Amino acid sequence: MTNILSFDFGGTHIKYGVVDTDGKIRTKEKKRTPKTLESLILLIKNQLKQYSHEGIKGIAISSPGSVSDEGIIYGFSAIPYIHGPNIKKHIEAETGLTVHIENDANCAALAEVWKGAATGKEEVAVVVIGTGIGGALIKNGVIHKGDHLHGGEFGYMILDSNNLGSGMNTFSETASTFSIRKRVAQQKQIDISSITGEQIFLKAEQGDEVCKQAISEFFHMLAIGLYNIQYIYDPELILIGGGISTREDLIQQLNKELEWIERKIDAATLIPEIDRCYFNADANLIGAVYHYLQKTS
Incomplete structure (x- = not known):
């Protein structure tokens, strides 16, 4: 069995592990994210030595930012030193192994197509909900990056054009978990840092009307965004990821909102098929390996 050393670059930690070509994680660990590119490459080389007995054939990386096929990571992130230089060539030169890098949201989507909730499907949209909204598009079983590497950046969609620049216009601003906190903080006139999602x-379950309304607006705006994605791209399936996806009532609430939208829009002929992502913390490690295998097959 061929093994790949997979890395998930994060702003706080670098996760890494040995993953075989069947998508099984044989071992995994994490370390604090290094402060420099040189230290990051040293970390990678040290892990190669540690797992030398595993017969590592290549290196797969999940990274924030817009990743070009050449190995340059554009954009900005909590790891500023990875943006600019050709990371792929740097690591290949230092290790002597083939390296392939993909955006972290794209890796999460690839994991779902390979071994998760979208196995066997060719056309899939993945919407990752957190402080903002990110995502990925799968077309014919592979990532669709678009001409400017912005394929799947659903968070930029404008859902409310009133008072542009107000901070409550885009999909990220109106349908992220942060938007729930923002609505409650504004209504209660409290500091947003003083309350969590x-x-x-919990307060909504206890009858707090402000919290109930904020959650209702969140589900409504999220459903509008999913409706738009369905008619723009027409995927077989839309998967929801991020911490909110673990809520038991998520799919039920979204389907309720989508059915309401369909009744209101005369031209609407279908309701998106939605589900939650299967993988959570390990998705990027697994998806990075699938991307590696696609590139080397």
């Missing part, structure tokens, strides 16, 4: 859902 979990607390808001």
